[in-house]
Amino acid sequence: MRMYYELAKRSFQQQFAYRAATLAGLFTNSVFGVLLSSVYLALFWDQPANASVGGFTAAQTVTYTWIGQALIMPVIFWGWFLITNTIRDGTVVMDMLKPMDFFLYWYSRDLGRGAAQIITRAIPTLTIGSILFDLVWPESWQRWAAFLISVPFAITVSFCLRFMFNLWGFWMLDHRGISSLIIVMTGVFSGHLLPVSWYPPWAQNLINVLPFRSMLMTPVELWLGQVSIAQGLGMQVFWSLVMIGCCYVLLHYAERKVVVQGG
Template identity: 35%
Template structure:
């Protein structure tokens, strides 16, 4: 059943091909700007900064641009809207775990987005600035696992934010705070390795670096199984919290008409 939901999630997003092309183009423009900025920072620092040279800094940017849509660091309020309208009652009546059902569909979305919007970013980066990627095939297999875990972790965090709709009438406040924290602490703006010590420690205490920084580190060979194991622990914790939070919210749910 969950495999079917994965396929349906892939097919659902593959219907928006024009949007995928437009998104790939937009991401490429932002990638060119970010790559220029980070390469200039490395050059100003003397050619290397926290283990990054100009090419590896550009690679970090292009991998981030390739993964940002798949991991989905942006707004997702589908569950919150269903809670607000009462449609979540249908999810409760289905013979499937709601959280795992949404997760399976989201992984399908991520798979299509990675192919349609992610790979073109790497092609643009390779042509314009060059990218430094490992040659061993095993690194890509481990990297793909890390990307899948990062996507699932992102979903788990977005799921928890959406659960606040059981208690709040307006989700804009929690979602805005979540977006600000995520975009900074996940490594989207600059690598987490560039953070000052106190901010790096704060980021390490959250699941946010496991969404984007960890997959990039694995794909570039800066990290290995240890980073993937940390991702697995964060995912397990988020899934447990997500299921408990949903069960707690469902107990107080009141839908008009019963």
């Protein structure tokens, strides 16, 4: 365990090296935060005051927007090909030969990275959002705690998804098709594109039985009090365990597929 803790710590510290990139990223997240908030608020112009659409008031929608922007970097909703790259250049073999669990090796590093980016990206983004807009805050300290606990689970589900479609590289060398499919699916199903409750009922039914919503929608619902703490965190724990299990099954088959290229 000690080894994985050290790995997580290394990758945590590493994140603080990119100061300019962090500032640039914060700027971009903030611009998009303002842009999306304005767009959502404009949707409510012709609604009666305090109207709630799909369970979201205007202020709650803006809060949802900023949580979404804050979690982009810690949770990662888009392309991530670190493992695919090692499959391509062959270093994956070295990683698999190391005296540690291949899944935990990447997972611990990803948690370290995520923890650092909560500090460097999520907290500053939410602070900027709360200065520029009236955000809705969690109602009680239990809700605060539930949200904070939900973020590592969001990272876990996201990591497992990324891990699995990266392992796809063992079977297919051109990953562009599958990865853009995953990017679109993640955007829509996690609720990053729009609050899930705004979609037509049939789409919601589909999204509610998929793991993606644990990445963003569930943390947002825990924050806003739209789901009970037990149910929200329960779903996330369930999906984390299922996804980790799937990762190991896939890894088992992938290890048999390893072909060392070049020499």
